[in-house]
Amino acid sequence: MYCVHQAPGNKENSYRKIVYTKSVALVSAVHMFIYRNGGMFLNLKNSLKVFRHYLYLLQQLVSRDFKVKYKRSVLGVAWSVLNPLFTMIILNLVFSTLFGMGKYKDIKDYPVYLLTGLVLFNYFSEATNLSNGAIVTNFNLLTKVYIPKYIFPLSKVLSAAVNMLFSLIALYLIFIIEMLRGKGVSLSPTHFLLIFDLACFVIFTIGVGLILSTLTVFFRDMFYIWGVVLTAWNYLTPIMYPIEMIENSHTAVKPFMMFIFKINPLYYYVDYARDVVMNNTVPSLSMHLICIGFAFGFLIVGVLFFRNKQDKFIYYI
């Protein structure tokens, strides 16, 4: 470590020296990283070419998932709308009347509050559950034909996103009803910001999906572990309850919960959605930065992890 001799009156000088040394170290670390992984940046151009070539396949896989999902069911696609709708109605009855959610100031309108959380969380749940199996259930393809492996988790996340778009119809159906009932919610240009929120959320989920699909190849337990993780995550995100309820409580769990909210990516995405849809406000700059940060942070980690492990997949499936 850099040693500083404290000559009298030289404190500022030595401080500058420390800062200088640390920044030199940081810059050389970055240089080493680029030098060692330079191939990765050159490969980027190649990877983009490959990706464009397989874009059609991606489209086909998503469309296939969509067609098969509701094949031979009577109501078909309508279920993408009806499912969140029915869930919300039931939860609304239970929480509004039994648990008295109506009295919280945070929540302008409970059905809309609930539904925004539900739509986002259900998408996350579906996308991650499907991503878990993305590689292992497609092993017959991977061992026979050359396909860029990341296409599979990517297609599952996008299929779930298509479903989410349909469930947004359910959201706006309820929204219009509540608006007409004069519950204080109204359409406004801030709703367009929902697109930004959902885009970041999808990118975030892609990163998570890449990590999960990799882990499941090596440990099939992931299917079961993830179920438990999602259940916990559901309750650790304010979907059915307002943050106010936790803030006002005096239980021992409160500091833990408040901390969880701070680091929970889903909290930010759901909160952002509620801000623009229910409260018609534009979220702060830091909110925007956090949403982007989680999205690209997880994407980069997911891509690196996936690329690191993908050559070993073939031995485990």
Next chain:
Amino acid sequence: MIKVDNVSMKFNLGKDKVNTLKEFLIKKAKRQIKTEEFWALKNISVEVRPGEVLGLVGSNGAGKSTLLKVIAGVMKPTIGTVSKQGSIAPMIELGAGFDMELTAQENVFLNGAILGYTKEFLESKYNEIVDFSELSAFMDVPVRNFSSGMVARLAFSIATLVSPEILIVDEILSVGDPPFQQKSQAKMLTMINGGATVVFVSHSMAQIQKICTKLMWIDHGEMRMLGDVGDVLAEYDKYNMAKG
């Protein structure tokens, strides 16, 4: 052009494969994680130039399909490199990615996309595929209702769409009834005579003698013989007679 340079391929035999976290931790604690190594390919080197047809023969489990997959890029070799020049069409399994719930028409596009074809190309060649497979009456039927012969014909028609520069064929020429087999063999020959680089696996001596220009005999992962078709076939025949 294909160049296989000193390729070796190692697999973990997966005896009592560890598939769950609990098994892994327990075995690690009991120090049983030493997996048994299996070298499926050992020091294979060969060069195939455009216009040449390399045949691969060997007993079951010798490593032919593994070598094909390594050449096709499906697997990365543990040691050594494979370099290729040109577009590649692996015909290692027909009907990869066929989804039983979808109709034949939908599967044409799905399978085509999996093989790397573009949408425009598939649309322009769609009628050709239907004609070749002789399934025009069934294009709107879900594939789950097809017989295995019908599935194979459809898959073959899609797989043989293009004349790629590199062609890798793994024992797929025995599908369909005799007229279809003749048709498909003729199609294969046109593809081959188009100047492609071909690697061809077969158990049919007749096919090999007809199509191949060079022959490699793989035995237990090693390159036992490489050279003229007649010579290698004679040795291989002798060996099989002695075994049987």
